[in-house]
Amino acid sequence: MLSEKMERRKFLKTMSSTLLGAAAAPLLSGLPSFAKAGETSSLEYRTLGKTGLKVTTVSMGVMNCSDPAVLQRAFDLGINFYDTADCYMRGHNEEMVGKVFEGKRDKVHIQTKVHPGDEKKMRASVERSLRRLRTDYIDVLVWHGHRHPEEVSDPGLFEFMGKMKKEGKTRFIGFSAHSNMASLLTEAAKSTFHDVALVSYNFTHSKGLKEAVALAAKAGIGIVAMKTQAGGYKKGKMEGITPHQAALKYVLTDQNVAAAVPGVVSIEEIEECAAVMKSSFSRGNLEQLKKYRAFLDGRICTMCGGCTGECPNGVAYGDLLRLVMYHDGYQNDRLVKEAFGDSPAVAQIERCSECLSCSVMCRRGIDIRGKMELARSILRDLNMTGSIAG
Amino acid sequence: MKKGLIILSISILLFVLRDSSFGATTVGSLLPLKDFPKGWTLIEGPKNFNKKTLFNHINGQAELFLKYGYQKSAFAIYQNKKNTENQIDLDIYDMGNVLQAFGVFSRFRTEDRPGGFGLDSYLDERSAFFYQGKFFVLIQTTEPNPDLLKQWATMISKRIPGPSSPPMEIRYFPPDHLKAGSIQYYSESLLGHHFLKRGFQGAYLSGSKEFQLFLAIFGNSQEAVKAIGAYKDYLSSRGKVSTGVPRAFGPNAFKGEDPYKGKIIGLQKGAYLLGAVGFEREKEAEELLAEFVKNMK
Numbered sequence: 001m002l003s004e005k006m007e008r009r010k011f012l013k014t015m016s017s018t019l020l021g022a023a024a025a026p027l028l029s030g031l032p033s034f035a036k037a038g039e040t041s042s043l044e045y046r047t048l049g050k051t052g053l054k055v056t057t058v059s060m061g062v063m064n065c066s067d068p069a070v071l072q073r074a075f076d077l078g079i080n081f082y083d084t085a086d087c088y089m090r091g092h093n094e095e096m097v098g099k100v101f102e103g104k105r106d107k108v109h110i111q112t113k114v115h116p117g118d119e120k121k122m123r124a125s126v127e128r129s130l131r132r133l134r135t136d137y138i139d140v141l142v143w144h145g146h147r148h149p150e151e152v153s154d155p156g157l158f159e160f161m162g163k164m165k166k167e168g169k170t171r172f173i174g175f176s177a178h179s180n181m182a183s184l185l186t187e188a189a190k191s192t193f194h195d196v197a198l199v200s201y202n203f204t205h206s207k208g209l210k211e212a213v214a215l216a217a218k219a220g221i222g223i224v225a226m227k228t229q230a231g232g233y234k235k236g237k238m239e240g241i242t243p244h245q246a247a248l249k250y251v252l253t254d255q256n257v258a259a260a261v262p263g264v265v266s267i268e269e270i271e272e273c274a275a276v277m278k279s280s281f282s283r284g285n286l287e288q289l290k291k292y293r294a295f296l297d298g299r300i301c302t303m304c305g306g307c308t309g310e311c312p313n314g315v316a317y318g319d320l321l322r323l324v325m326y327h328d329g330y331q332n333d334r335l336v337k338e339a340f341g342d343s344p345a346v347a348q349i350e351r352c353s354e355c356l357s358c359s360v361m362c363r364r365g366i367d368i369r370g371k372m373e374l375a376r377s378i379l380r381d382l383n384m385t386g387s388i389a390g
Numbered sequence: 391m392k393k394g395l396i397i398l399s400i401s402i403l404l405f406v407l408r409d410s411s412f413g414a415t416t417v418g419s420l421l422p423l424k425d426f427p428k429g430w431t432l433i434e435g436p437k438n439f440n441k442k443t444l445f446n447h448i449n450g451q452a453e454l455f456l457k458y459g460y461q462k463s464a465f466a467i468y469q470n471k472k473n474t475e476n477q478i479d480l481d482i483y484d485m486g487n488v489l490q491a492f493g494v495f496s497r498f499r500t501e502d503r504p505g506g507f508g509l510d511s512y513l514d515e516r517s518a519f520f521y522q523g524k525f526f527v528l529i530q531t532t533e534p535n536p537d538l539l540k541q542w543a544t545m546i547s548k549r550i551p552g553p554s555s556p557p558m559e560i561r562y563f564p565p566d567h568l569k570a571g572s573i574q575y576y577s578e579s580l581l582g583h584h585f586l587k588r589g590f591q592g593a594y595l596s597g598s599k600e601f602q603l604f605l606a607i608f609g610n611s612q613e614a615v616k617a618i619g620a621y622k623d624y625l626s627s628r629g630k631v632s633t634g635v636p637r638a639f640g641p642n643a644f645k646g647e648d649p650y651k652g653k654i655i656g657l658q659k660g661a662y663l664l665g666a667v668g669f670e671r672e673k674e675a676e677e678l679l680a681e682f683v684k685n686m687k
Binding site: 267 | 442445448449450451453454457476497498501517574576578579581582583584646650651
């Protein structure tokens with residue numbers, strides 16, 4: 001359970017003005033909708049667990065989006081489920097959602113979040129969300145950022161969220177998690193309390209998470225996948241399927257996932273994501289995706305933590321694997337310099353030469369020693385070897 | 391000639407000194423550990439965060455900071471000795487440069503409520519934030535007290551060394567009818583379009599309506615021209631491309647109707663694509679756009 005102090009801190013992070021922002025005020029009112037006829041004919045819906053809501057499998061993470069035109073485009077494409085949060089851009093994100101969907105509220109489902117705190121503050125947060133969203137109900141209210149299984153069963157959470165549901169502030173409730181998802185979903189499946197779980201889920205994650213997703217879905221919890229793109233795959237196209245689409249489709253091949261909420265910031269991105277719903281994947285396509293995943297496996301560290309503490313010399317190989325990913329995957333040496341300019345991990349890499357073989361084993365097949373040699377090579381090419389202890 | 395060289399040398403020296411003074415300032419050193427207002431005490435922190443750990447501090451909100459070039463940040467909590475419920479949260483973010491610091495500031499600002507500290511600021515009952523140099527500073531209190539917030543913000547502002555100026559592009563926006571506090575910097579997908587990449591936008595008042603001027607920034611003029619082509623393609627397929635663009639706006643200028651934003655007029659100037667969008671009165675938009683271009687000289 002979170003300490004009171006931590007709850008307070010989280011509340012402070014969510015504090016925000018209730019006044020409407022106007023700097024990026026949408027200019028949508030009165031403008032015609034230019035959605036082409038037939039655009040909504042290939043939508044794919046799934047039921048969001050026991051909520052019974054029929055949501056588009058490709059939905060939208062609004063978090064990083066600041067232009068109302070992108071939301072409007074998503075709506076015109078037929079997307080009907082939108083994930084935002086009280087804290088995104090100090091509430092500005094919710095305000096934008098509220099403005100765009102004013103008058104269309106019955107056509108969309110809105111999910112937003114609340115942070116732990118005392119009841120008075122959480123209640124105030126929910127009320128602010130309702131005002132910003134210009135609605136008198138939230139479809140799914142999510143308790144933001146769980147990390148430990150005990151938080152999923154927190155009696156304080158049950159009590160408050162239960163009240164919100166009873167009072168009609170929200171129709172359904174749930175939690176979100178960026179890490180330790182399998183444990184959290186397994187714990188959540190033990191009770192009937194949670195209607196929805198918003199979890200990081202993508203092609204880099206383990207079978208364990210897939211099983212936990214299945215367990216939770218079987219318990220009636222609607223699974224919403226976020227961080228579906230995972231990053232690190234800007235490597236061209238595969239027979240007409242862009243990496244983003246491939247990653248999204250990969251998540252949606254799991255029928256236990258009701259919807260994915262890729263975070264998009266442009267009209268082009270939401271169109272690219274929505275097109276996934278129109279595509280039917282053959283076995284050949286799936287094989288291609290598997291090959292693509294295999295290409296990424298061994299290249300991308302998913303930060304699963306499975307190898308933590310295995311190096312006897314204390315080399316921070318996790319950081320150095322990330323360095324290789326920035327160079328090799330993102331092809332962004334600027335990021336390498338920014339992130340590792342003064343990192344102690346760079347100096348530690350020399351310790352690798354003290355071992356004839358590497359004792360660190362990666363369960364996902366990453367050749368740690370090979371990657372460390374590559375990291376040294378990258379650092380030399382970028383003239384960052386001055387940082388390496390001689 | 392000699393005088394010119396001396397002035398140039400001094401300018402370069404001042405620029406280098408300015409940058410080095412910021413460069414030498416670590417974000418943690420800006421957090422007051424002892425010399426803060428009487429009656430307050432440090433109860434938590436300082437905590438330092440980096441690109442990998444920022445999520446632990448502010449959850450998904452971290453993504454916004456990362457998109458704007460976030461480098462490092464420091465956080466501390468201060469408590470009033472008499473009223474322990476009265477606490478202050480202080481976050482200082484190193485955003486790498488003044489443009490990125492302004493960018494985050496502009497995305498946080500929901501309306502024009504300047505507090506009179508930093509290069510530009512926002513102040514309400516429970517929160518204050520500002521940018522100065524490469525830093526973005528956010529202060530929040532448990533109890534409503536704008537005077538206290540201003541006192542703390544001013545104190546932090548004074549701790550940030552060296553002179554600093556706002557991003558130069560802000561000055562290009564014509565001041566008349568500009569909605570105060572409306573200029574924002576986007577690190578990607580300006581106007582919601584991937585092809586426009588990064589840039590600024592600001593709102594202008596026209597009677598009871600608003601429209602926007604925007605300035606997309608590219609690496610060179612060829613990229614800007616290419617983006618104009620992409621926008622025209624988009625308008626052709628989804629909206630409308632019109633004729634009657636003033637000659638003074640150059641050979642690459644275009645006019646049309648954006649499906650989600652309304653009337654648009656755009657032009658290319660060097661590595662910039664700039665324009666007006668969402669207007670009703672064309673003449674008014676064209677005049678403002680002409681002034682926008684003029685200000686870039």
